[in-house]
Amino acid sequence: MRYLSKIVFINSADKSLKYGEVDLDGNVHFIGTQGVGKSTLLRAILFFYNADTQKLGIPREKKNYNEYYFPYQNSYIIYEVQTEAGKYCVVSFKALGRVAFRFFNAEYNKDFFIDKEGKAFETWDKIRETLGKIDSTRIVSSYEEFRNILYGNNKGLQNEFRKYALIESRQYQNIPRTIANVFLNAKLDAEFVKGTIIKSLNEDDVKIDLTTYSQTHLRDFETDLNDIRKWTDGKIEKQAEKVASTYAALRYLDQKKKDLAFQLGFALDNVKEKQPKVQLLLNAEESKRDRENGKLKDHDTVFEKKKGEVQRQIGVVLEKLKEIKNKRDAYQTLNIEIIINRVSKKALLDLEKKNLIEEKDILTSKFLEIQQRYEAQLRQLENQLQAFLNNKGSMKNQKERDLNLFEKDLNKQYDLIYEGIHKQQKETLETANTNVKEKESLITNNRIKLSEVRVKRFYEIEIDNVKVEIEIIKSNILKEDRNSKQAKDEISTLQRQWEFDEKNLKAVTERKIEKLIEDQEKYNKEINAREIKIENSKDSLYGWLNEHVPDWDKTIGKVVDEDNVLFLKGLNPKIVADTNISFYGISLDTSEIKKRVKTVADLQKEQEGYKNRILAIKKNISKTNSDLNDELEKLKRKFQPKIREQKELIQQSQYNIEKSQSKLEELSVRLSEWGNKAKNEQKLEIEKIEFTLSKLSEEKTLAEEQVQKIEQTISKTIEIKKKEKETKIKEESRKLSEFFKEMDEQIREQEKVLSLKVEKIKINQKDELDTKGANIERIAQIELRLSEIDSELGYIDNNRDTVIEYYKDKRELFDKEGEFKSKKSLLDKQLETEAARYLQQKNKFVQQIALHKAEISALNDTKNAFEADLLAFDNFTKSEIYPDVEHFINSYTRDHKTDLTCVTLTNDLQTTDNTLTKRYVELQEAINKFAGNFQEKNLFTFKVKFTDRSEYFEFADMLKEFVDENKIAEYKQRVEERFTHIIRQIGKETNSLIEKEGEISKIISEINNDFISRNFVGAIKSMELKTIESKNKIFTLLVEIKNFNTEYSFDLGKPNLFSSNRQSNNNEKAISLLIQLVKEMNASKEKEITLSDSFELLFKIVENDNDTGWVEKLTNVGSEGTDVLVKAMINIMLLNVFKEKASKKQKDEFRLHCMMDEIGKLHPNNVKGILKFANDRNILLINSSPTSLNATDYRYTYLLSKDSRNITNIKRLVRKIVKLEQ
Template identity: 45%
Template sequence: MRYLNKIVFINSASVKYAEIGLDGNVHLIGTQGVGKSTLLRAILFFYNANKSKLGISREKKRFDEYYFEYQNSYIIYEIVKDNIPFCVLAYKVNGKVAFRFFNSEYQKKFFIDENNRAFENWEKTRDALGKAIYYTKIISSYEEYRKIIYGDNKGLKSEFRKYALIESKQYQNIPRTIQNVLLNSNLEAKFIKDTIINSISEDEFTIDVSNYSKNHLRDFETQIKDIRIWFKKNKKGEIVVRNQADKIIDNYRILNFLKREKKGLAINLSSRINYIEREKSQLSTNHSTENSKLEELFQKKENLKGIHLKREQKLISKIDYINKKLTEAENKQTEFESQNIKLLIEKVAKKEGLTSKKSAKIDEKNLLTSQFAEISQKYKALITQTKNQEKEFANERNAEINRYESEFGDRKSEIFESYNKLIQEIKKANQELEEKANNEVDSFIDKENSFKRDKAELKHKTFYEAEIRGCEDEKTQLNSKIQKSNTLILNSNNAKKILVKEWEFKEKEIVHNAESKVENEQVHQKKHSTEIEDIETKIRQSKSSLYGWLNDNVPNWEGTIGKVIDEKYVLFNTELSPKLIDNNTALIFGLEINLNALDNRIKTVKEYNQEIELLKAKVTEVQKSIALINDSKESSLENLNVKFRKKLNTLKEVISTNEYVVSQSEQHLKNNKIKLDEWVLKSTSEKAAVLSKIEEDLEGLSIQKSKAKENLENIIKGGDREISKKEKERAVEINNVELAKDEAIKTISTSTTENKVDADKRIKELKNQQDLELNNKGVDTERLEIIEDCLSKIEEDLSFIKSNERTVFDYEKDKRELFDKVPELRADKATNRKKQNTLKKEQRIEQEKFDKKYNQQYDIVQAIQTKIDEFNKDVETFNQFKTSDTFSSIQNDFLNKINENNCSKTAILIIEELNDRHYKSIDKFSDLRQSVNSFINNFNEQNIFRFKVKLNEDSDFINFAIDLKEFIEEDKINQFEKRVNERFSHIIQQIGNETTDLISKEAEIEKIIKKINNDFISKNFVEAIKEMEMRTQKSSNPVVKLLIKIKEFNDENSLILGEDNLFTSSETGNKNHKAVELLKQLVKELEKYKNSVLTLSESFDLQFRIVENDNDSGWVEKLSNVGSEGTDVLVKAMINILLLNVFKDNASKKFKDFKLHCMMDEIGRLHPNNIKGILRFANDRNILLINGSPTSQNAIDYRYTYKLSKEQSKTDNKKYITRIKRLVKVNTKVFN
């Protein structure tokens, strides 16, 4: 068994020394004021260790001062645990009560010396304990002390665990219930509810409803209306205000874009004009220089044509001469062939033979006709003549053959020389052609190699590299500009957010400071108002109170009793029934004191009225001060607004400017990408084209090279063929000459042979004739006739030869001078033809190169001229533009922003674009003004978004558009929407959660009430109370009802509540609208609700049903409606004991073998039988009762009965001490 066995007071609470046993029921008796409650509070302090929960009023001394007035003031609690005692010492350490545990029963010698005086300090007590008794360190934490006593071992050292009265982590309900039993005497439903609630948890279950009415739901409907307009659709399903906002932003963006474009165009125009002024003179000089070069090239071009004509004319003349010679040779050859030249040559070649034959015939004729002396001599002479003629003929013929052989040799040599010359000329001509052809082949090979090198270099070459690099550089610059601008935008946005937060912070600080000041002033005002009410109450009660009675019955009482009387509780009390006993007014309760030492504290009614006027003046001053604080707050907020708005506008301008830079740069980046892609595509295409061209050129060169090689081979082969042909012609001609020679020699040899045959025949004939003549001696006439016929024929042939010999001579001359040179002429003609073709080709190439150079120069001159014409038109157009309104609007930008870079656009085009942008800007600003006016008609001046609704200047409309643009771009409507949505969704959820928390204890409360009801039924020893039952009912509080509705709504829709927002039209939106309606109802109910806090006890109603003997109270909320006052006390005691029993049983799960104490004051109002019954009612539940009452009743029902009394201190006449005397000790145990 574990229980608190004893309490000992040493110099504590006016008790010098007392030991009070607590191991049974205890009855403290004594009149009022003797200290019964003081002792009960000291016992309660053991259980709760909470000085603020002991029921000590503020007017009285604090616990430490009263119970531990001296350094040697002690309270010792002796506890028995499993029959082993230990003590808890409470004493003051460093001005605060602390605890120590020591392992021993209480012994007086530990604290009182032999002179019956308490030890002055702990050190002496420690010495008295000695080394055999263990004591702990100081326990200065009350929380730690409670954990030790109630066995909440978490975080405790093991040395403390043995001191536990029970072992439970949920011990908090026990000390709370014990203190509620002692401190509370009411038995209304609210009190029981609060008791039950407080026993559940130490936390206070409340809902601060004033926080909803004053903060959460302030301006609820106005904000909802301002937000909803952003989601309200017309019949077409359009959200009008969003369309209006989009239109404003679009107009502003277009206007801003047009402004930026105008500025950019102004800079470009300035750049263009500056560029023209800078470049025009140089351009004129360049035109003059380049034009001179063009004229010079034209002259050279014409000269080159003349040179080419002269070169070609020489070859043409040669070819014409050769053609003439060839024609002449052909004509003469035809003419000679028509004269049968071959026959004539053959005839003329026989001239000498015919002449010799003629002479021989003549000689033979002469011989035949001469008269020889002798016939033998004659025939001998004839034979000799014949032989000589034949020999001479043979010699002539041999000479002729030799001549033919010699002529053939000469002719052969001539033919060789002639053809060798032709062959050499052919070789020479072919060598030149071969060299040219070789050069051409080499040229093609060089070109081919060059193209191959170009092709190889092309792989690493980038066309339009400068343009591409320019685009890439521009891209890098644009990206850098975008990055830089984005960084500036980000930094500005961050700075803006910081600035906004700083603004909000300072705004909140100003508001908070102002509210704090106002609250302070309101405290003063309330204080003054309370003082006024108190004084007015005093004035109203001045007649019926002691104050009025003294004014009527006691003269000059202000100087006597007025100096010592309590003004608040006595002087103006109307319930005192004062009366005079005797005339000795100088005595106070028989005591005489020197009142002259005290000041007069009593005021008259007039003084009170004056004080009221003074306080009213102070209230007025406070109200003025509050007004000044509010004015100062508004002024500070306005100054803050101006200050931060200026900074924010600067940041917005930076953001806007850089957004434009980003926009423009991104647009330029897109254009740059297009341009870069075009250049890359153009580069790739051109590279591919050049590569294709190189391939084509290589293919062409390959073909040309092949043709050149073929041409070279053809030239070589042609030359070889011509040489071979000439060699063949030479061989044929030599062969023909040789055949002619052989034919002539053959003819001569044949004639020689024939002549020899004829001569032999003639010699034979002569010998025959000689023989015959010798026989006949006559002349041969037949022979003479033959000779005559032969001579006649020879003469005829010689005459023919003579007539045609000239022709043969002319033929031989033409043959030698002309016919034999025909092959050479033809070769010369072919060579010259080739030379002519080559020359034409070379001249054409040279001419084409020169023409190309000329055309390039011509294009240069034309380009410069075009540029000059363009400059002149730009200057003329600009001079006209300077007088326009458009120029006036961009003049500053034009003069101040000069870009040195060349602008590719002409001034004419730039001016056209400027005029277009200028007039578009005018139209767009008109549209902007109209759209802004339409938009602001939707809001009032106090709108949630702080939109300005009064705009006058153009800048106001621009600034409004900028702010609205930021509002839309930063999605502030969603921020407001989210904020409001989250706010009210959070409110619903918070109300749901708080209400859930508030009613979450319902089951526990029901469980406790059921336990209490069951406990009463099972163990009721009070005969007067037949039945006692409690039950809960739904709260009748309208605010609670509405909160429960909101809670139920939140439970049903918690997953979708706020899923869209409070302003949608979907099913979820309908739920949200219902939430809004519930909040509206709540606002109305809170306006009616007077309290600022809703407590857990208001979340349900508690009813009692008491059956006392034959009286049935029915279900009521107040026991004052049931029975007598004693019934109230009895039922209160029983309910408290039941509560304590339930909590005690719940506290320790491991064991139940411990006892607790329940302290009840003023128990004397109960009937003795009921007291006995309630003692058993408590004891049967292991609860000891410590009761206080004026007199003793049923002493045997208590283990101890102590009488308390007051007696004057022997050392201090003004001080009274409490004496505690044990009257009865009943050794028979009341309980097991």
């Protein structure tokens, strides 16, 4: 007997439980007030069974299991388990923040964990020291691994753990779930009960994988049937013909599009070839133009420089003239003539002053004689006259010198002016003469050009090219006709080869699949043989040897027959007393026998290996069929493109012939057009040259007139300047004559004055001699006159600089005013001449630049045309058309030569593409109309949604091939075979589920009888379960299909699936069932049908006078206590079902525990009843309540309490001495 016999707490329960031992080898009752730790103990026991911290009923707001039960490094909970061979312990502790486990093969001993001072060991190393030689395991940190060890799910477990199993089961999950349901008082429904019953039948779950049908067998089944019927109804043949005819027209346009693309490639490369040359010519012309522009710019610069210099000189002259006017106005304001006249008398006044002073000195001299004085006065007057005469003579001489100097300067000035006029007009004259010569040269050149044009053959190359093209096209027509015949012969050859290769592939595949099926049947036999051995392993010699004979596999196992002895039942093996006799009285040394005994695990491994091989074979068969389809598809991809290629060659040749004939007509028209164009262009060229000659003759006459005009201008200008010079000389001579007259008049006046003075002096001399006294009156007159002279001399001193400045300005400005005006006139004329010469030369540059510009314009037009072509092509590359024709553009030949521009060709391509688009739209409409008969996932894998041209084209090609090769017959056969397989497969799998109905009914009957025979709970008068037919729609349909298969299995597979007579009614029914099945699978989203879906389970509970009736769920049966009681009873019965099934598989029985918290909700009689109910099924109950009312019903009663330090104490109050069955 195996069971949990004890639980020990060390430093647990949130530090409140220092140490506590609780025996669990019988019914246990925990009593104590609320909060003392009753539920804490129950949860720790429950954790042993379910190892799930989330399924213990711990509220979220409280500490989790790890923190609460293991607060210290040396916190432990030890579970002691009793087995038929002794006891072992499970140690739970906290590692890395969560619970972990270790097993050791010995009963619990306090000294293993607590030292002599009463302190728990903090490390496993110390515990291991105390264990000594006792076996212990590695740490088990996975909860799932712990459960597998405890419940004996040994797959993948190490051998050291297998001895610690409480039971042996691969599907144990319902045991911990049921135990937890009792503790948590969870709701109880039929699905859980059904699951427990089903798992008790067989650990291998029986189920139907719906995904296999929904995703494989029945995927698009209804659609496939409808697709076949559409073809058999014959309603879409005309639609297919419409697709074919529209596609043919579209192919013709597509070929035209290719040709235009080829021509575009030729034109594009022609542009790319010529564009650099044109660019070079353009660059050369632009360089010439730029040089002429540079010359013009230099000419402009030189002219502007000359113009600026002349204008600067004019500015200087104008500034001088302005200065002359301003100064003349200023001198007139000062009355400069008066000032000059007064200043000019300074010498006379100085002389007169000197004389007066001398006279005064004489008159006032007391020491001179009168006679001497008057003689002195007379001598003084003579000296004055002589000084005056000298002064005036000097002035006249100066004026004469000034006149001579003026004439000399004037002659030099006008000589320069004459020279300037000649120099200035010389360049203009030379320019005019050069212009005349240039016109004569141009007239000669144009006359030569006119003669050349009259004999020139215009467009000779173009005309010859057209003639060559005509000959080439005629040759191409003959070539295309030969190609068409060759392609037809090649198609016949390819079709014969395709048929031969396809037959060979199918034959090879059939042989390969037959061999795989033979291997599959062989492996199935091996699996069945090993299954029998495994089933017999417990009750056979193999099981007995494992239990009673250590290392038997190294002795008797090496000589015993495996098939006929080792796994045979009923041999009744036993150990005899004489241990020396090893094998029927014969002692054998088996160490030399090289044989290894196969264990159950080895058999299971071999069985799994064979299953894997079968699975691999199935995959291989599937792959072989898939490979066949792939190979057939490869053949299709191999031959179909070649055949299509030859067909396309035929169509291409036919198209090329038609196109060439059209091209011949076009070239004839073009030849005529070139001839007319040559005549017209020659005529226009002659007219243009004759017009140029007429214009040049007129320009020559104008140039000659310009030469005469310049020469006359030079003579006239010089003559004017000569007259101007003579006028200036006469004017200066006149001024000199007037000056001399004025001087002579002043001399005569002075002589007259002095003569009067002499007379007067002589009279005065006489009078004085008479009187002999001083002449006071005369002295007074002298002083007065001296005062006047000093005043006048002061004025002269003040204005002397003004007069000097005036004479300087007169000399530098006033006297040269005419020169400045003449110079301005000459400069104005020079500027005019320079401007005329500049314009004349500029016109030459402009004309030359215009010629270059005309050539540049023509080259630019060509270049722009090329650029327009390139731009058109560039834009074309961005269009949707370009990717379709790019290959053809890049692969043209000289045969695609054309005179059309890229712009024209791209436009033609656009136009053709637009037409193609219209046809394409028509094709789309035809294909969409055709494809609209089918869903997106159809049997024929016809596309129903198309995204681009190629998809429509491929579809049209495929559709034509589909009809031509009558592929509908092939699809009919496939669907009929698939239909038969599905019906039979569903029938087989559904039958496997239904076969279990008897076993389930038997178990439910046993549960009902068990309750009747062993019900010790008086409050529950009746508890009954029953099954009814499944409400699962999918399962119902599966049953109907299974029945159909049973009834009509011999008719399945006959080729009548798509017939329309009465014989097809059965098939129609089966099809309807399959379609309903598909709809139900899609609606329910279930992935599988299990045994649980094959029936419905109902409960019926009678509690006193309360009858629940037949229900699927148990919620409120009666009072709260009754509700708890009923759920606990059903869970206990379910636990017993699984426990008994497990007990049958192993020799020794085992006990389980169920925990019920707050059992005080039940009446004492019901408590006693539920204890009896559980114990009779080898299930022990551990209950808790505040007080103990029936202590004798339990083997142990423990009182839980807390002291003043909040430390929990566990005290055993009652221990009932009973004899346990071992």
